[in-house]
Amino acid sequence: MIALIRNEIQKILLKKKMLLILFLLLIFVTLFSYGQNYAYERTIEQFEAETSETAFDWRVPAGQRLDDLERRRSNESIPDEVRASFDREIQQLNYFIDNDINPITPTAFKFNAEFAEQGIVLFIPLLVVILAADLVSGEFSKKTIKILLTRAVPRWKILLSKYLALLMMTTILVFIVAVLSTLVSFLFFRELGASEPVVTGFSVFEGQLVSDSTVLVSRLQYSVFIYSLVWFVSIIIASITLLISVTVDSSSSAIGILMASLIGGQFLQFFLAEWELVQYFFVTNLDLTRYLTGSYQPVEGMSLTFSILTLAVWGGLSLIFSFIIFNRKDVLV
Amino acid sequence: MASSVLKVSNLTKRIKKTQIIHDVSFDIKEGEILGFLGPNGSGKTTTLRMVVGLIRPTSGDIQICGHALKEEYINAMSNVGCIIEGPDLYGYMSGYKNLELLGSMSKDVTKKDIDEAVSLVGMENRIHDKVDVYSMGMKQRIGLAQALIHKPRLLILDEPTNGLDPQGIHEFREIVKKLAEEKGISVLISSHLISEVQLMCDRVSIINKGRIIKNASIEDMLSTGEVIWTLDDPGKGQRILEETFEITSTIDQRGLSANLDISRLPDINKAFFDAGLRISLVDNKKQTLEDLFLSLTHEEKI
Amino acid sequence: MFKKIIWPLIVTSASILSILFLYGFIASITVSRGEEEPVSSEDQTEPVQEFTDELPVAEVSDILVMGDSLGAGVGDEENRGFGERYRDLLTEADGEERTLANMSVPGYEAPQLLEQIESGEFDSAIASTELIIISIGGNDLNRLQIEDELTISLEFEETLSTYIGNLEASIEAVRALNPEAQLALIGLYNPYRQENPELSRFLMEWNFETQLLASGDDRITHIPTYELFQYHLDDYLSFDQFHPNGAGYQAIAEALDRILN
Numbered sequence: 001m002i003a004l005i006r007n008e009i010q011k012i013l014l015k016k017k018m019l020l021i022l023f024l025l026l027i028f029v030t031l032f033s034y035g036q037n038y039a040y041e042r043t044i045e046q047f048e049a050e051t052s053e054t055a056f057d058w059r060v061p062a063g064q065r066l067d068d069l070e071r072r073r074s075n076e077s078i079p080d081e082v083r084a085s086f087d088r089e090i091q092q093l094n095y096f097i098d099n100d101i102n103p104i105t106p107t108a109f110k111f112n113a114e115f116a117e118q119g120i121v122l123f124i125p126l127l128v129v130i131l132a133a134d135l136v137s138g139e140f141s142k143k144t145i146k147i148l149l150t151r152a153v154p155r156w157k158i159l160l161s162k163y164l165a166l167l168m169m170t171t172i173l174v175f176i177v178a179v180l181s182t183l184v185s186f187l188f189f190r191e192l193g194a195s196e197p198v199v200t201g202f203s204v205f206e207g208q209l210v211s212d213s214t215v216l217v218s219r220l221q222y223s224v225f226i227y228s229l230v231w232f233v234s235i236i237i238a239s240i241t242l243l244i245s246v247t248v249d250s251s252s253s254a255i256g257i258l259m260a261s262l263i264g265g266q267f268l269q270f271f272l273a274e275w276e277l278v279q280y281f282f283v284t285n286l287d288l289t290r291y292l293t294g295s296y297q298p299v300e301g302m303s304l305t306f307s308i309l310t311l312a313v314w315g316g317l318s319l320i321f322s323f324i325i326f327n328r329k330d331v332l333v
Numbered sequence: 334m335a336s337s338v339l340k341v342s343n344l345t346k347r348i349k350k351t352q353i354i355h356d357v358s359f360d361i362k363e364g365e366i367l368g369f370l371g372p373n374g375s376g377k378t379t380t381l382r383m384v385v386g387l388i389r390p391t392s393g394d395i396q397i398c399g400h401a402l403k404e405e406y407i408n409a410m411s412n413v414g415c416i417i418e419g420p421d422l423y424g425y426m427s428g429y430k431n432l433e434l435l436g437s438m439s440k441d442v443t444k445k446d447i448d449e450a451v452s453l454v455g456m457e458n459r460i461h462d463k464v465d466v467y468s469m470g471m472k473q474r475i476g477l478a479q480a481l482i483h484k485p486r487l488l489i490l491d492e493p494t495n496g497l498d499p500q501g502i503h504e505f506r507e508i509v510k511k512l513a514e515e516k517g518i519s520v521l522i523s524s525h526l527i528s529e530v531q532l533m534c535d536r537v538s539i540i541n542k543g544r545i546i547k548n549a550s551i552e553d554m555l556s557t558g559e560v561i562w563t564l565d566d567p568g569k570g571q572r573i574l575e576e577t578f579e580i581t582s583t584i585d586q587r588g589l590s591a592n593l594d595i596s597r598l599p600d601i602n603k604a605f606f607d608a609g610l611r612i613s614l615v616d617n618k619k620q621t622l623e624d625l626f627l628s629l630t631h632e633e634k635i
Numbered sequence: 636m637f638k639k640i641i642w643p644l645i646v647t648s649a650s651i652l653s654i655l656f657l658y659g660f661i662a663s664i665t666v667s668r669g670e671e672e673p674v675s676s677e678d679q680t681e682p683v684q685e686f687t688d689e690l691p692v693a694e695v696s697d698i699l700v701m702g703d704s705l706g707a708g709v710g711d712e713e714n715r716g717f718g719e720r721y722r723d724l725l726t727e728a729d730g731e732e733r734t735l736a737n738m739s740v741p742g743y744e745a746p747q748l749l750e751q752i753e754s755g756e757f758d759s760a761i762a763s764t765e766l767i768i769i770s771i772g773g774n775d776l777n778r779l780q781i782e783d784e785l786t787i788s789l790e791f792e793e794t795l796s797t798y799i800g801n802l803e804a805s806i807e808a809v810r811a812l813n814p815e816a817q818l819a820l821i822g823l824y825n826p827y828r829q830e831n832p833e834l835s836r837f838l839m840e841w842n843f844e845t846q847l848l849a850s851g852d853d854r855i856t857h858i859p860t861y862e863l864f865q866y867h868l869d870d871y872l873s874f875d876q877f878h879p880n881g882a883g884y885q886a887i888a889e890a891l892d893r894i895l896n
């Protein structure tokens with residue numbers, strides 16, 4: 001079994017998928033951190049121009065943002081959900097100001113968490129899909145499945161070794177995303193900020209942001225939380241991708257199907273938020289990090305436990321079906 | 334005689350309601366090369382896929398070295414090496430990596446086994462190049478090495494010479510013959526080329542439209558031939574053939590002709606002579622596998 | 636190269652990272668547990684508004700818990716809190732079943748508690764009960780901790796007096812509704828590991844003032860928790876390092892049992 005897993009890891013590495021993924025990652029991380037740095041410098045310039053002071057105080061732009069939000073929330077025409085999300089941001093900002101937590105100056109650790117929060121619904125799943133889509137379908141389209149399945153090894157072992165190899169590579173991939181986003185953004189911001197405090201565990205109670213159950217953790221710890229959720233999501237995506245990969249005979253259709261579900265799912269959750277079934281779709285539940293930050297939720301009644309359970313069911317069923325289908329499949333290529 | 338290395342009985346396969354394989358049975362003894370002959374689309378590949386467990390038979394049994402494929406998959410498959418429809422290897426790895434990787438999937442395959450297989454197929458020089466840059470002939474050699482590294486007792490080759498040049502075909506044939514002779518490996522080799530089967534195999538199973546229409550040794554098949562006698566009284570000769578030897582014959586301008594086992598020819602000639610017939614010429618045309626094949630598949634059509 | 640270096644590297648790093656992520660994953664679930672409670676007790680089909688108007692507090696009960704997240708039992712793996720745990724201790728002792736009501740709201744500070752009591756919504760619940768356990772003040776005090784050092788003493792005094800004032804008013808309001816009931820005030824403990832003499836002094840003073848308030852009425856008891864938690868933070872704190880865990884709540888329940896009976 002260990003030899004099988006080793007073989008699969010070797011195949012993944014030799015296919016140079018990781019290089020493509022690293023390349024994509026590097027481009028996106030660089031673009032984003034450059035953009036953030038640029039925006040931050042503009043904020044400082046604006047601050048200096050307006051106040052003619054030289055020492056930048058983050059409270060001023062935070063206050064401005066607060067005023068801006070207040071103005072927008074008093075606009076009669078905006079829908080209630082959006083107003084509620086403004087309210088939450090206002091309360092959060094107030095909390096930051098009251099507790100002297102600087103939400104504006106960018107640091108590497110703030111960036112890596114933000115990158116994960118943004119990437120968890122689409123970008124990171126996509127990287128996992130690139131890694132996993134041809135795991136089985138590639139063997140079919142290249143016909144190498146025949147030399148793999150005519151050995152004295154039962155089929156379930158072959159699929160299991162592929163899945164375990166995929167899990168290992170997915171785990172390492174998530175770590176690489178964390179490290180790369182930290183390192184690259186550090187080059188821009190020159191500020192690590194690993195020990196800065198951050199509040200998490202905001203809860204929404206009676207429509208109010210309750211800060212009672214919040215916890216002060218360091219940025220480092222917070223990033224561990226965020227990336228653990230990313231890891232969980234990635235594993236689920238990997239399992240679902242395995243199912244698709246086992247079902248179709250070509251890697252490109254596997255990637256196509258998954259991209260369509262990921263992107264289509266995003267639309268679904270905004271256009272059909274009223275439709276109860278939407279909350280059971282896996283894509284709707286990918287954004288686990290929003291439960292940690294207390295931000296706006298598109299579908300009412302969803303919670304972290306709910307989302308985790310839904311995803312776990314999707315992942316588990318995908319695995320079961322993958323094994324059943326793979327075991328039964330006639331190899332006709 | 335040695336025991337059966339492969340025994341296929343009453344195999345059928347249905348894909349989406351159309352029956353592709355009908356009740357196919359054959360077996361291979363130790364050290365034997367069996368040719369699996371049939372025109373394109375006759376069901377050779379489908380049958381071989383079932384034998385190596387790539388697809389499930391709709392019904393029927395497959396036994397490899399006494400292990401039923403269904404119940405003892407691992408034991409059965411550890412005795413099999415195969416190439417089904419061309420050598421499909423991982424193109425992004427070297428030939429050697431391919432062998433190493435596949436070798437690690439079987440028990441007790443050492444570096445020495447791999448090196449042996451490589452030298453057997455004569456690929457020592459290019460073994461560390463990427464498979465993507467190999468010629469078809471080189472791929473086929475690695476394909477063969479891949480099927481041999483775990484020292485199987487049964488080698489299954491599906492149209493192995495497709496896409497090879499005459500030189501390559503010749504070399505490949507020699508390697509397979511050597512394997513059977515020196516190592517006692519049984520070989521099941523499918524082909525739509527009669528010459529190939531004639532040159533390599535001990536026995537042949539002819540398949541057409543998913544049915545086995547003949548199972549016999551090459552010698553038996555080829556010893557049947559057409560004999561033409563030029564006699565002074567062809568009518569009398571015909572009667573003797575009919576009454577004494579139960580052989581039907583025809584008379585035309587060439588003379589008296591009949592299809593028979595050549596080994597009976599001396600007896601017949603003696604009987605003609607004893608009956609006072611004057612034989613001016615006996616012509617014996619050896620039947621080729623091609624004639625047999627055509628006549629058999631032709632019968633099928635009627 | 637692959638077999639000797641890359642493969643062992645991948646295996647070890649993947650295993651270590653998996654353990655780290657698994658830990659982080661469980662930790663994040665625990666951290667956002669506070670959010671789960673109100674959501675999960677809410678009927679899925681009911682809109683949130685209805686729920687806010689009407690907390691599910693029994694009209695008549697033997698024990699009534701009010702106050703903040705400690706009262707609500709945040710951090711307790713079994714979600715029982717000291718209220719249920721104390722009630723179960725009583726039942727164990729005499730076999731008698733008692734009813735329990737809980738009107739705690741995570742995040743409440745003393746002024747909010749007063750508001751809640753004065754709103755009149757819980758009048759019948761307060762009037763009918765035999766024992767009222769109040770946990771309040773943690774959030775009032777906690778708000779101070781990140782403020783800067785110069786002004787902290789001043790702010791502390793101010794916060795403390797606001798708290799005492801509100802608590803006094805709350806007790807008076809309760810007494811007006813129910814002159815008979817036994818009252819128990821849960822003291823504050825120090826959830827922070829590092830010795831901070833300033834903070835210790837504040838906590839002492841805070842608890843002392845609360846105790847003073849309780850001593851004015853022999854039907855009001857102060858339940859000290861400071862010593863209880865002092866050397867048991869590892870055992871008694873939940874993952875968030877702030878709220879008690881099940882064992883912590885059990886310790887509070889036992890203290891209640893010891894002091895009240």
Ligand SMILES: Nc1ncnc2c1ncn2[C@@H]1O[C@H](COP(=O)(O)OP(=O)(O)O)[C@@H](O)[C@H]1O
Nearest residue numbers: 332348353371372373374375376377378379380
């Ligand atoms: N997946 C399939 N679905 C339906 N029919 C098939 C399938 N694969 C092969 N066949 C049919 O089965 C017959 C035998 O095919 P095959 O075994 O490949 O022949 P051979 O290898 O002898 O050329 C052909 O007539 C072909 O049309």
Ligand SMILES: [Mg+2]
Nearest residue numbers: 377378418492
């Ligand atoms: Mg074929």
